[in-house]
Amino acid sequence: EVQLVESGGGLVQPGGSRRLSCIGSGFTFSTSWMSWVRQAPGKGLEWVANIKQEGSETNYADSVKGRFIISRDNTNNSLFLQMNSLRAEDTAVYYCAREDQVTTRPSYYYYVLAVWGQGTTVTVSS
């Protein structure tokens, strides 16, 4: 069974740090781009960051750039999100997601968030 399981959430003080983890199973982890997506309480989805298969390329949302670092360990099928200088507005459920490349016709490729974990909750509060 294809599965993603996040961990590491909890209560953090403003200005503090937290490291989230996500372990993949049931698929070849090292061949997939991976993303983090978050959802503040009662709000919509916000893409946070993603990382290429071997970790050589990363992208970040402007809201977390310079504060969060995405990384991966393909040996252990693991994805990480190091969150620093946390703010109240970072309070959210954080999901890891596998990005799949799909096609509808030759030479046309699309990226989708095809597999999601169950999420881990981060609360930033004093």
Added chain:
Amino acid sequence: IQMTQSPSSLSASVGDRVTISCRTSQRISDYLNWYQQKPGKAPKLLIYAASTLQSGVPSRFSGSGSGTDFTLTISNVQPEDFGSYFCQESVSNGYTFGRGTKLEIK
């Protein structure tokens, strides 16, 4: 890329046909995905490339559009279709989502 999704909420009866709109601030061809999210659960991919149904998704779901205007249609709404629906562009390095549409079944 800015995403404008409407309506923010709607209520429908079983058997109704509902449409959800998503408009982008730039032309994105058909790089548009739709997700369904049930309360307390992770999102689930419904449609990609604006109109291609993900495997296992019921055929009452359909998508259309290209450029800047897109539509998700649910024909013959079923009780299990309650939840929130999000559009998402996949043309940029950062995947922007719409703000969501909450569907309630009467």
